[in-house]
Amino acid sequence: MEKINIAEKMSLFDDHWVPRIVGELNGQFVKVVKLKGAYDRHHHAGEDEMFLVVKGRFRLELPGRTVELEEGEFFIVPRGIEHRPVAEEEVQVLLFEPASTLNTGNVRTERTLERLEWI
Amino acid sequence: MEKINIAEKMSLFDDHWVPRIVGELNGQFVKVVKLKGAYDRHHHAGEDEMFLVVKGRFRLELPGRTVELEEGEFFIVPRGIEHRPVAEEEVQVLLFEPASTLNTGNVRTERTLERLEWI
Numbered sequence: 001m002e003k004i005n006i007a008e009k010m011s012l013f014d015d016h017w018v019p020r021i022v023g024e025l026n027g028q029f030v031k032v033v034k035l036k037g038a039y040d041r042h043h044h045a046g047e048d049e050m051f052l053v054v055k056g057r058f059r060l061e062l063p064g065r066t067v068e069l070e071e072g073e074f075f076i077v078p079r080g081i082e083h084r085p086v087a088e089e090e091v092q093v094l095l096f097e098p099a100s101t102l103n104t105g106n107v108r109t110e111r112t113l114e115r116l117e118w119i
Numbered sequence: 120m121e122k123i124n125i126a127e128k129m130s131l132f133d134d135h136w137v138p139r140i141v142g143e144l145n146g147q148f149v150k151v152v153k154l155k156g157a158y159d160r161h162h163h164a165g166e167d168e169m170f171l172v173v174k175g176r177f178r179l180e181l182p183g184r185t186v187e188l189e190e191g192e193f194f195i196v197p198r199g200i201e202h203r204p205v206a207e208e209e210v211q212v213l214l215f216e217p218a219s220t221l222n223t224g225n226v227r228t229e230r231t232l233e234r235l236e237w238i
Contacts, residue, residue: 003186003194025167025195026217028147048144054191067122072173075122076144096215098145 006032006054010092012119017111019095019103020119031095031116041084042105049077049097056091060084125151125173129211131238136230138214138222139238150214150235160203161224168196168216175210179203 009022009032016036023030035058051060052074060067060075061084067075077083104112128141128151135155142149154177170179171193179186179194180203186194196202223231 001181001195001197001200003188003192005192007191023169023193023195025169025197025215026147028145028215030169030193030195030215050142050144050149062120069122072126073122073124074142074149076120076142076149078120078144081120096144096147096149 004030006094009119010034010054016090017103018113019116021116022119024099027099028096029099029101029116031097032119033093033095034090035085035087035093036090038086039084040104040107040109040111041082042107043080043082044077044097044101044105046079047098047101048079049083049101050095051075051077051085052094052096054092054094056087056089058085058087058091058093061086123149125213128238129153129173135209136222137232138235140235141238143218146218147215148218148220148235150216151238152212152214153209154204154206154212155209157205158203159223159226159228159230160201161226162199162201163196163216163220163224165198166217166220167198168202168220169214170194170196170204171213171215173211173213175206175208177204177206177210177212180205 019031019033138150138152
């Protein structure tokens with residue numbers, strides 16, 4: 001039960017697309033992640049997913065439209081909705097999602113992580 | 120399914136201690152609130168509560184200790200733990216908690232809100 005400084009947690013890693021867990025509440029995880037480049041299009045069948053931009057900007061490609069997200073903005077991708085994050089430059093993002101959420105959703109790729117690290 | 124700009128939502132109200140709902144995911148609400156002054160000490164029997172400082176600073180008085188929270192920091196108050204937020208100056212906070220959470224927890228006061236507004 002300690003306070004979490006988000007910038008400090010972000011300083012602990014440099015890689016992209018590897019979320020780290022920084023908090024848990026009510027069966028949900030709070031995660032930090034750095035994104036750069038284009039991710040795999042995927043969805044999460046039973047889980048809504050929230051992306052909150054801490055630093056930088058990126059876009060979420062959704063069915064039929066694209067949402068541009070900047071610092072201080074968030075977007076909730078409802079369960080079942082295909083999405084593809086794309087970051088031209090590195091972006092720092094806070095994620096909120098159920099503890100059960102797999103990072104690549106319904107798709108298994110070399111980016112799929114079976115187990116996330118707490119930092 | 121629109122993006123949310125947190126600063127924009129914060130600009131829509133001036134009162135203190137009245138959370139507004141700005142998002143919902145997995146049975147949890149995302150809320151924005153402005154705090155100023157000292158709140159009632161309370162706990163939530165079955166719900167963990169997350170406080171994320173968007174702007175300003177405040178302190179959370181907990182059993183036997185006090186946590187000072189600044190911009191970019193968050194704290195998760197586990198269910199059942201007594202807490203009392205105190206803000207010397209106005210602070211803008213993002214809250215994450217189950218949709219069922221009552222703002223004053225186990226205590227009913229003139230600040231108790233039976234129903235929160237979506238903005």
